[in-house]
Amino acid sequence: METIKTDVAIIGAGGAGLRAAIALAEADPKLSVALISKVYPMRSHTCAAEGGAAGVIKPDDSMDYHFNDTVGGGDWLSDQDAVEYFIQEAPKELTQLEHWGCPWSREANGSVAVRPFGGMKKQRTWFAADKSGFHILHTLFQTSLRFPSIQRFDEYYATDLIVDDGRCQGFTAIEMRSGQMKHFQAGAVIIAGGGAGRMFPFTTNGAVKTGDGMALAYRAGVPLKDMEFVQYHPTGLPNTGTLLTEACRGEGGILVNKNGRRFLQDYGMGPETPVGKPQLKTMELGPRDRVSQAFWQEQKKGNMVSTKWGDCMMLDLRHLGEKKIDERLPLVRDVSVSYLGVDPVTDPVPVRPVVHYMMGGIHTDIRAATPLPGLFAAGECACVSINGANRLGSNSLTELLVFGRRAGLSAAEYVRSGASAGNDAALAGKAAAAQARIRALFEKTGGRESLAGLRKEMMTTMEDNAGIYRTEGELLAACAKLADLRRRYADIELNDKTNVYNTDLLQALELGSMLDCAEAVTVSALERRESRGAHQRLDFVERDDKKFLRHSLAYYHPSGPPRIDYRDVVITKSQPGVRDYSGDHK
Amino acid sequence: MGEKMSRKPYVREVPKYSWFFRRPRYMRYMAREVTCIFIGAYTLLLLVGVMRLSQGQAEYEAFLAALRSPVSVVFHLLALGFSVYNTATWFNVTPKALPVQIGEEFLPGGVITGAHYLGWAVLSLAVLLMAGVF
Amino acid sequence: MSERVYQLEVLRYHPETDSEPHFQRYSVSCEEEWVVLDALNRIKETIDPTLSYRWSCHMAVCGSCGMMINGEPMLACKSFLRDYQGVIRVEPLAHFPIERDLVTVIDDFMDKFKRVKPYLIPKHEKPVSEGEYLQSPAQLKKFKQYTMCINCMLCYAACPEYGLIPKFLGPAAISMAHRYNQDSRDGGRDERQEEIATTEGVWECSFVGACSEVCPEHVDPASALQQVKIKSTVDWYKEHLMPWVKK
Amino acid sequence: MAKSNKPIIWGTFAAGGTLSAFVTPVLILLTLLVALGHTPEMLAYARLHAFAAHWFGKLSLFAVISLSLWGAAHRLRITCYDFGIRADTLVATIVYLVAAFGSVAAIVYLSRI
Numbered sequence A: 001m002e003t004i005k006t007d008v009a010i011i012g013a014g015g016a017g018l019r020a021a022i023a024l025a026e027a028d029p030k031l032s033v034a035l036i037s038k039v040y041p042m043r044s045h046t047c048a049a050e051g052g053a054a055g056v057i058k059p060d061d062s063m064d065y066h067f068n069d070t071v072g073g074g075d076w077l078s079d080q081d082a083v084e085y086f087i088q089e090a091p092k093e094l095t096q097l098e099h100w101g102c103p104w105s106r107e108a109n110g111s112v113a114v115r116p117f118g119g120m121k122k123q124r125t126w127f128a129a130d131k132s133g134f135h136i137l138h139t140l141f142q143t144s145l146r147f148p149s150i151q152r153f154d155e156y157y158a159t160d161l162i163v164d165d166g167r168c169q170g171f172t173a174i175e176m177r178s179g180q181m182k183h184f185q186a187g188a189v190i191i192a193g194g195g196a197g198r199m200f201p202f203t204t205n206g207a208v209k210t211g212d213g214m215a216l217a218y219r220a221g222v223p224l225k226d227m228e229f230v231q232y233h234p235t236g237l238p239n240t241g242t243l244l245t246e247a248c249r250g251e252g253g254i255l256v257n258k259n260g261r262r263f264l265q266d267y268g269m270g271p272e273t274p275v276g277k278p279q280l281k282t283m284e285l286g287p288r289d290r291v292s293q294a295f296w297q298e299q300k301k302g303n304m305v306s307t308k309w310g311d312c313m314m315l316d317l318r319h320l321g322e323k324k325i326d327e328r329l330p331l332v333r334d335v336s337v338s339y340l341g342v343d344p345v346t347d348p349v350p351v352r353p354v355v356h357y358m359m360g361g362i363h364t365d366i367r368a369a370t371p372l373p374g375l376f377a378a379g380e381c382a383c384v385s386i387n388g389a390n391r392l393g394s395n396s397l398t399e400l401l402v403f404g405r406r407a408g409l410s411a412a413e414y415v416r417s418g419a420s421a422g423n424d425a426a427l428a429g430k431a432a433a434a435q436a437r438i439r440a441l442f443e444k445t446g447g448r449e450s451l452a453g454l455r456k457e458m459m460t461t462m463e464d465n466a467g468i469y470r471t472e473g474e475l476l477a478a479c480a481k482l483a484d485l486r487r488r489y490a491d492i493e494l495n496d497k498t499n500v501y502n503t504d505l506l507q508a509l510e511l512g513s514m515l516d517c518a519e520a521v522t523v524s525a526l527e528r529r530e531s532r533g534a535h536q537r538l539d540f541v542e543r544d545d546k547k548f549l550r551h552s553l554a555y556y557h558p559s560g561p562p563r564i565d566y567r568d569v570v571i572t573k574s575q576p577g578v579r580d581y582s583g584d585h586k
Numbered sequence B: 001m002g003e004k005m006s007r008k009p010y011v012r013e014v015p016k017y018s019w020f021f022r023r024p025r026y027m028r029y030m031a032r033e034v035t036c037i038f039i040g041a042y043t044l045l046l047l048v049g050v051m052r053l054s055q056g057q058a059e060y061e062a063f064l065a066a067l068r069s070p071v072s073v074v075f076h077l078l079a080l081g082f083s084v085y086n087t088a089t090w091f092n093v094t095p096k097a098l099p100v101q102i103g104e105e106f107l108p109g110g111v112i113t114g115a116h117y118l119g120w121a122v123l124s125l126a127v128l129l130m131a132g133v134f
Numbered sequence C: 001m002s003e004r005v006y007q008l009e010v011l012r013y014h015p016e017t018d019s020e021p022h023f024q025r026y027s028v029s030c031e032e033e034w035v036v037l038d039a040l041n042r043i044k045e046t047i048d049p050t051l052s053y054r055w056s057c058h059m060a061v062c063g064s065c066g067m068m069i070n071g072e073p074m075l076a077c078k079s080f081l082r083d084y085q086g087v088i089r090v091e092p093l094a095h096f097p098i099e100r101d102l103v104t105v106i107d108d109f110m111d112k113f114k115r116v117k118p119y120l121i122p123k124h125e126k127p128v129s130e131g132e133y134l135q136s137p138a139q140l141k142k143f144k145q146y147t148m149c150i151n152c153m154l155c156y157a158a159c160p161e162y163g164l165i166p167k168f169l170g171p172a173a174i175s176m177a178h179r180y181n182q183d184s185r186d187g188g189r190d191e192r193q194e195e196i197a198t199t200e201g202v203w204e205c206s207f208v209g210a211c212s213e214v215c216p217e218h219v220d221p222a223s224a225l226q227q228v229k230i231k232s233t234v235d236w237y238k239e240h241l242m243p244w245v246k247k
Numbered sequence D: 001m002a003k004s005n006k007p008i009i010w011g012t013f014a015a016g017g018t019l020s021a022f023v024t025p026v027l028i029l030l031t032l033l034v035a036l037g038h039t040p041e042m043l044a045y046a047r048l049h050a051f052a053a054h055w056f057g058k059l060s061l062f063a064v065i066s067l068s069l070w071g072a073a074h075r076l077r078i079t080c081y082d083f084g085i086r087a088d089t090l091v092a093t094i095v096y097l098v099a100a101f102g103s104v105a106a107i108v109y110l111s112r113i
């Protein structure tokens, strides 16, 4: 097996991974950086983000507002020291991106424009039409080409972290085009592997978002934090799950039920605001968890529009007019017309909530460091945590930048602080063991389970039992089912036993990651017997700060369910209170 | 998962002499390109005309007389067809090469192309008038 | 929702067993509103797990699923089954070596893309603490269209000159250079000219225009290339005929 | 890599292409009339000679002939390549020589008028 030695290795070349790589290259050009990604960097799912990135920039806004919105939006499960760091760094990072060429939309006077977003008290979401994530990703990727110290390994799939002497010293990865295993020996490793939405059948997430990054850390003993918090975005296309950005509502779009009623006013987000005059932090600009839950309640009452794709609410943008839609929401119009056949300029678009984002992830501290020395994590796969029980739209892109950079700097510090050199023989032995594990899966014959079959069962289980509202009974069933699926996973056999670009093997490994993450989600959800943010229990409808103002930590067990532990939330200045989305009417 | 390298990328050669038969758009492109043969040949004809003009009246009139042959008529018709095609393709892509931004907005391509067609028509009419065709 | 059986003819190539690619026919039941990518996914899930291809976003933004569909370079996630009649032929992107099945080797594009310095080289350095560079909506609009490139390489598969002259830098790379050249914040044109004003650069383009016809994001690379030619020509005349004019 | 010298010729190609897009069709139309036996007045020896004797006439005729030739020559070079004739240097030399001779000849003849 070839060994590639590098100072820092990064798994994932999405927004977070690229930002980390650039931070490292800028901090110390002498450090060698290996950037590994299972897809070419520009294919990473950051490219799909539409709405924008939050950062305080305009004079009527303040750091305190952003802080309060984020902490309240997260139902007080956010670590407030992390949020403080986050909001302070946010405008710097977004400006830095501007200096790197990001084509942010502009005001007439040439300054960057901002738009309203759900749960935000002020307009502070920087945007590049409705392809913000795309432009952020490409700006970062293109900027990264400037730095000779960043060496890319595109289409390499990381399989196992190598831990020796109590610290992470690299990993093994399959070079997809040759099918060969490589051993990356690194002074420090950063995981930026993105989310895990693909464990659900109906999601805005691309095929790459299979939770590999989380699973890598998890299996190496690092806990996954707050995994029960899975965000549903209220407005996805009902057939493909393609996202219609929250900016639709930020620009003034409204949500109505089959009677034409703007039903959000009936769920604590009223009173009604005039059509076309969106008011911040109320009605359609409420937070995602609340809006998705309101949909669920209305559906139960039979107030939704039934379509051939299931029950939907209607997103009405017509009053914005063609010009504004084309200027601010061109992608929204394009995807609605082409995938659904509905033109938002002339008709309301049927939409329904769709799995979108993982609030939980690899447990890291405010320095982006995990409890395992030498291992750092950033981006959607990490949980710092600033998002708490519910992420506010447009905080995530900023998070990638702020904590991507932080992870890079922390890794540089760690490497330069001179941890002793690794034991080459021991590391090679562990890499060989990792290779043997994959080879066993690869060569196995006589397996009785099919990859597609298990994947489908997992997805159905998650959709049916771990959705917007949950109960003890459903969660118990889901945990049992996932435990069973994990056992059966050992019995799959690949159909494709060749080396070159073997996507069958890749999907099998991805399924392994998703099963691990899915079990962490359901077990953590089962144990959290309260309702908070995106985690709603029909059997425990109240928030319970006494017992559960704590982060859950799921610890991996190779053959059984994870062990769940808890950890206090860091509270500095905002005591848990009531989330108010009545637009200052109370 | 073999230790041996098993890659063997397959390169599909582009057929050197016949690639343009593959897609209609390539045929359209080649049609545009071969207009140069007719335009070039016609320009050489003009050059001969100028030469004859410089040699004297008799020579020039012999040149004009020589033009009156069926071959020449066919050549002229072909050349006219190709040169009009060339003009159309040229004007149609002009907005790509020379976009005009006024304030924030770009002038729609159709306006630029249209202006060219208009100019072309006016110029051609002027030449015909001057030449005493009407 | 109604399903129908569609016929797909997919080019298969497996380097470990095949000496050359061959077509394989699949009949697969699909919903009528589906795209070709959905059909491929269903084939992989239910008929043939060994079929390899790239995809991720299913919304025409990640640029991975470019393939030849009935001979045209297309994004599989934006090619609707309803737009085709009869057997649908699916092949890997033209002009790129085939790694396996529908997966191509794109090293050449990645190298060229990097060569044109596709990043901002600031006209005036300015620390982040001094805030953003001002840029009017008109200045933004001047280059915005060229930022929309998703690196799908459909334009390379469409451009015959790239097929004939593999050294040609090609439409997307040059358009990206042009994008930065046109950016009011940028001052790096001279550096990029070293790459793009060369024979293998913009001068191998004979303005076929196919690149713009197939571009799914309406980047219009052909326009960028012609503008680069005009500017390079003006540069050349200035440099050689009017050496006293300083740039 | 060195910058290309193609701009010299491309400049004349662009200028020639534009010029011939505007004027070649109508010129062909004029001589087509001759071919059909309806010689336009302007093409009568005396009128045309007078036109070509004026400096403006000389200049216009020279511009049309020379630029159109260069434009066509350059395009022909690329067309040859597209047709699979890959001896580019040879092709280029021939077509550009023709264009150059044509331009010189035009000057010589026009100067004699």
Ligand SMILES: Cc1cc2nc3c(=O)[nH]c(=O)nc-3n(C[C@H](O)[C@H](O)[C@H](O)COP(=O)(O)OP(=O)(O)OC[C@H]3O[C@@H](n4cnc5c(N)ncnc54)[C@H](O)[C@@H]3O)c2cc1C
Binding pocket: A011, A012, A013, A014, A015, A016, A017, A036, A037, A038, A039, A040, A041, A044, A045, A046, A047, A048, A049, A050, A051, A052, A053, A054, A132, A133, A156, A157, A158, A159, A192, A193, A194, A195, A204, A205, A206, A208, A209, A212, A213, A243, A245, A356, A357, A378, A379, A380, A381, A393, A394, A395, A396, A397, A398, A400
């Ligand atoms: C449709 C959509 C719209 C969104 N809109 C917004 C928005 O408007 N505002 C906002 O703030 N947030 C938004 N989000 C959320 C945000 O875009 C994501 O959370 C964020 O982009 C994740 O970035 P990342 O860098 O963590 O991961 P990604 O960009 O997903 O990158 C993950 C990387 O990890 C690599 N990788 C994964 N596993 C492996 C492995 N095993 N081996 C090697 N490499 C691996 C992948 O190749 C990839 O490069 C949106 C999300 C979606 C899905």
Ligand code: SF4
Binding pocket: C148, C149, C150, C151, C152, C153, C154, C155, C156, C171, C172, C175, C211, C214, C215, C216, C217, C218, C219, C220, C221
């Ligand atoms: S220019 Fe268009 S076709 Fe070419 S790579 Fe970019 S998006 Fe794709």
Ligand code: F3S
Binding pocket: C158, C159, C160, C161, C162, C170, C171, C204, C205, C206, C207, C208, C209, C210, C211, C212, C221, C222, C225
């Ligand atoms: S198709 Fe090719 S030749 Fe030029 S205009 Fe486009 S790059």
Ligand code: FES
Binding pocket: C055, C056, C057, C058, C059, C060, C061, C062, C063, C064, C065, C066, C075, C076, C077, C078
């Ligand atoms: S799957 Fe992303 S562009 Fe088609």
